[in-house]
Amino acid sequence: METLEASLEKVFGFNTFRSGQKAALTALESNQDTLAILPTGAGKTLIYQLYGYRHPGCVLIVSPLLSLMNDQVDRMRISGFKRVAAITSQTGYVERQVILEHLNELQFLFLSPEMLAQPQMLARVGQLDLSLLVIDEAHCIVQWGPDFRPEYLLLGAIRTKLNQPLTLMLTATAGKVTRQEISKQLRLQPQVVTESVDRPNIFLDVENVANEAEKQSRLQALVAKLQLPGVIYFSSKQQATDTALWLQQTTGVQAAAYHAGLSGEDRFRIQQQFMTGQLDLICATSAFGMGIDKNDVRFVIHYHLPADLESYAQEIGRAGRDGQPSIAILLYAPGDEQLPLALGQSNRPDEATITRYYAHPQSFAADDPVIHLLDFYRGHGISQAAVTQLFTRREKERNRALANMLAYARERRCLRQVWLQAFDETSPAHSAACCAPGEVALDLDQLELLRQPTSETENAPTDWETRLNRLF
Amino acid sequence: MDPADLLQLLSEQQDRRLRVIENLLRGRRTVSTLYWGLRYDLLPLLNLAKPLDRGALDAPAQLLAQQGLIAGDSAEGVVHLTERGQTAATSTTYYRPITRQNWVNVDLIAARQRLLLAVQVASQYAHSTSRYYPLATDLTTRQAVRRWFHRVKGPDLATNLREALVSSLRQLPAETAAVVTDQFTGYQQPGYTVSQLAQSTNRSAWEIQLMHFDGVAQIALAAQEAQHPLHDLFQPLWAVPVSRSAQQTLQAVEAGGDLARVARVRKVKLSTVREHLLEAAIMLPATEFPYDQVLSETIRQRFAAAVTGPIDSWQYMELPAAMRDELDFFYFRLYAIWRMKRGDSE
Structure with missing residues (x-):
């Protein structure tokens, strides 16, 4: 089998791993369940992408955030992984059927915990040849589990039903108690790979x-x-929305609100506006963040x-x-x-x-x-x-x-x-x-x-035809 | 929906039921909703705000009532504009779509999704980029746009599409053309959200959506031309605004069956046949419905003699009992539709 570095070079075009990535992959390669606690931005997804590339079968990723999942699927397609799909409660009936028909051909499958907990889905997934089970945002087992996402508590039993596949747990933050709780819930003794937070x-x-x-x-x-740019977090959607407007009007900063109440289309535009620098400030709830790659916040x-x-x-x-x-x-x-x-x-x-x-x-x-x-x-x-x-x-x-x-x-x-x-x-x-x-x-x-103080490069207003021309 | 948006959907002359308007917007397609949609001249709005919550019009209605702009039976949710309300509704520069008569014939929601993704794909293609985040949309849209793109891609795509869009948008008010353009996502242009556009134009979010629908319909109309770059993408979205089973019933009736026989042949209840026919009568132009066959000259004359005054004031229960025994509510309703389709709006 080619070295991890050779795979990295081939798939992503990088020469070196970021810290933590290699340790996690090495543990997985020696068939060791792994809990990787790596800071945001450390490239946690690369670990299972590369593992999926190196081993036959399907990588099953359980992820708690619906919007994040679709985002992940898009990213993977952009990086050249085409056999990727996600099924969540938001996936339409037709789309779900199409994915289920082609389940055996998938290299990566993203499921929400609720979806995986459904007996029929679990039966279908049980028939797959799983190379790796990934529990993304594993801290949710502890932080969200009993309050919001009881299905995360079933993951231990589910994992047993799936014949205890090799398991990778990913999180950015987990103290000692959280780590113990994750291991206990999932009924395993993982190797812990950790970097300083x-x-x-x-x-x-x-x-x-x-x-x-x-x-x-x-x-x-x-x-x-x-x-700038910056992000302000709120606990309330309404306050995020109102404050974005108020700050835009009173400070002249280009601001917008981002929360789970927006349509998918508008969330996409706000994210892209922030990435391209059209927006300087996001007033957000906790829905914002996971999956956003902006380096200069x-x-x-x-x-x-x-x-x-x-x-x-x-x-x-x-x-x-x-x-x-x-x-x-x-x-x-x-x-x-x-x-x-x-x-x-x-x-x-x-x-x-x-x-x-x-x-x-x-x-x-x-x-x-x-x-x-x-x-x-x-x-x-x-x-x-x-x-x-x-x-x-x-x-x-x-x-x-x-x-x-x-x-x-x-x-x-x-x-x-x-x-x-x-x-x-x-x-x-x-x-x-x-x-x-x-x-x-x-x-x-x-x-x-x-x-x-920036030199005000006030763009001269252009008419719509010019703006339309620019698109093409 | 803001109070100002609701104001535009109400009338000074006619009592209107809030629940009917809500059901129209949410696409709850019962014959009763469609009938009153026709009476209110609001059928073009059918399906256009599916995510609207049940009861979403109650709060804006309350505000309008507090301001003295509407009156009526608020417990029943039946309201009309007051004189002040009428003045307020007509004096504003509220957006009035110009393509609205075509809206029931095309799936505007799907067309909008397809248009946005097609523009994004063509724009990125024109700039030779293949790595970008596609707009998140449903599978049917993605597949339709993918098939379309593989058929039409080539060196002329961007130019053809741009020229086609410009020519359609030039037929709309300049402000609408701008709002439609600014929703597009493409190369280095994320586009603007509905609320951003509402803020910058000083209009309501619903008006912005009306502008979008106007733009999409204008483009879809032009795309009926076989040479139009979006022809293949949009053509399947034009459809007779009548459900498939109602169309089948209508064909069976036109082929010369009385209603009871059609019910037997189609293995449905007589009441279902009648519902299908009412749906077709409401949604189709007078020339496309066999009134002479279903609503005979004799029946029309009997109703003409029995009912007077504005259509909305007619009451089936006020007809003589003997007449009611003989003529089902179906004929009463169909007669009203026939009168409306002939232009007797009173």
Whole structure:
């Protein structure tokens, strides 16, 4: 068999692997289940693409984000892999039939966990010759599983039904607890390949503000000064939309909102506008990011407090992929922890609800997500006591994760240390170039992140015929 | 849909049911919806806003009512424009599509998808790029455009397509031509989203979509010409706006069967045959429906003597009982359609 380097050269035209890629591939080549924890932008997909190229059979990728999956399929087609398909709940009936008819010919198949959990689909996939099972965004087993995507919890059982194929778990962020939980859920003992999550070129900053009004004006002032392009994360679609418009009108920055409520067509245009530099600023929800390759993002601002440091690390990881100075700013007002707390609770049934549900399961409406979740557990034969215990444990974990996030927001000495500690890493010695906790003033000039006045190259307005001509 | 958009779909003279308008937009094709769509002159909007939520018109209607622009029975969702509402509706420069009469005959949603992808593919091809993100769209569209592209690609494609598009868009108002152009995605041009275009033109998102449909229909009309570069791509999207089974029923009736016999032969209920015929009568021009055969001169005369005043005020239940026993509601409805198709809009 040709060397890994020779395959890399042949398929992608690169001479060397990025760190982590080779270690993961080597482990897989020696038939070892592998958990690869590599930072955003490290090229995690290359690992299974190359493995799929080197081995006959089909690589099955389970991925939690529908929009991301179609994106991945497009990317793979662009890189020359043609036998690729994705089936999600959004795949139309006809398309699904066409894919199912040609299932045996596929080299890569992307499925959502819900789709794979369907008995018929599982039976079809069971007949395939699987070279590799990939669990993408494996942290979702822990972070999302019990609250949003119960199907991820079935992956252990599913993997057993599929005769325990060689398995690659991918994630950008996973602390010790998360790693253990992933292994436990999937019932395996993986080799762990990991790189530091630290991104030394991203300056960390927390901005304390007194209240919402002050937060807005601080945001506005930052956007007016900071070097572009940038991303601002929100917990609410409406607030992302409203703020994009407001910042565009008041700061003159070209901004747009991006969230799961947009049509696929509009999401495509916004992404492309951002990639080509037509847009300088995206006001996003967590739907934005995975799968976006933009290297020169200079800042990521969080308007709302994320629920845990792992999501935070994932989202600020979109800054500075080119290695140039960048900044991650968290705007924090006292009481900001109430929103993630409430969002977490609204997805979780309390003990009284669980009791009432188990007494009369039929009298609850399944379109309520909480009830849907309980239906799921009950349908899989999990007892009331076990479910109650599960949610209690889960609540404790979430509260602990939020407490860590809050500790970061309130840290007075070194933000990086708090951040890295959550991933069991030790931080380099603190310096002025490392971070600016809440009470420390931010010097954007010093950080070389101040926006330079650009010569206004106001494009002369062109008529539509000229614009149409340009297309061709 | 904004309140200003809804304002345009209402009338001062006619009470209109919000649910009917909503069902038309969402493509809920019942005979009742189609009939009232015809009465309201809103059939061109059939299917054009499928993702609209149920009850999506209630909030804008409430706002219009608060502003005194509409009145009526809000509990029943039956409303009409007030005098102020009428003034507001006519005084604005709200967009009025020019190709609207053709809309029911072509699948505008599919045509728009095909057009966007075809323009992107041709644009990238013209710039010799093959590595780019294609617009995310459904499989049928992708396959149709792929087949089309392999047939038409060549050194002249870009020029031909550009000239064809320019010639169609020149027939539209300049603003519409610009909005249609700016939705296109292609080489180094991601295109603009509906809300970006709405913002830059100061129009509602729905108006932008109406402009897009106007542009697509204009291009589809030109593409009926066999030499047009998009002819093969668009031709399958033109269709008689009547469901296939209703067409079969209509053919069987035209071939000379009475309705009960057609029902037996086609193995459907008599009521289904009647539904099919009403659908066909609503959707087709008067000349393409066998009124003389189905609605005899005698029946017409009897209705003419029994009903008076505007069509919307006619009530089947107010006909003499003997007449109702003899003539099903079907004939009553068909008579109203016949009168409308003859131009008796009252």
